[in-house]
Amino acid sequence: MAINIRLARGGSKKRPYYKIVVADARSPRDGRFIEKIGNYNPLLAKDNEQRVQLDADRAKHWLSVGAQPTDRVARFLDQAGVLERSARNNPNKGKPGEKATERAEERATKAAEAAEAEAAAKAAPATGSNEETEQVAAAEIEDATSAS
Template identity: 55%
Template sequence: MSLKIRLARAGAHKRPFYHIVIADSRSPRDGRFIEKVGSYNPMLPAEHTDRIRLQTERLEHWLHHGAVPTDRVARFLGKAELIPMPAWNEQPHQSAPKKKAQERAKAAAEAAA
């Protein structure tokens, strides 16, 4: 059984709230889970103390037993210094301008200079 540490959505329409759960990787996102180990409230300001709550002892236990965090949860755990901070690319390659648009921008910058 492969274990994941992931977010399970709760909350109302347009008012998200997430539970950080340990789940089998084959179970649905909001479905069956093994244990709740924290919560994430994206509606709170970034500096608020209750935005991310983690049960560090239980997370260390599950990490020791082979649970793999998702990308977002890995960032939370990295900030809490439970695991090394993962590399994070701010801009995905898919949204970057295509080749012709880059050429036009380069030509416009040269013409302006």
């Protein structure tokens, strides 16, 4: 029989309150349990000692029998000094997904193209500005003479 140490939710809507229970893994979350070994009130401040109440002796007993704590309960047991929880390391968690990296690359290429075009636009008038202004002036004169 697989035994878990887990949270069973109680309380009303948007006012959660949890019992820390030892239960058969096949039983429902809020259903039948073997023993209640503590409670957890997430509405209290984190430094409040009433936030997590745990019977450490019973927790040690159930762990020695082979009960498996859930992640959240393992944190509580580690805080109480009952169970040493190893730190998790997931270096890929903070990395963006494939679509986000594609969008970032597109933005980078567009920005580089815009910068090149802007640099080319600034450089072009400086080199041939006299010729262009002369051509524009000649075109304006022709338009004025043909209109009259």
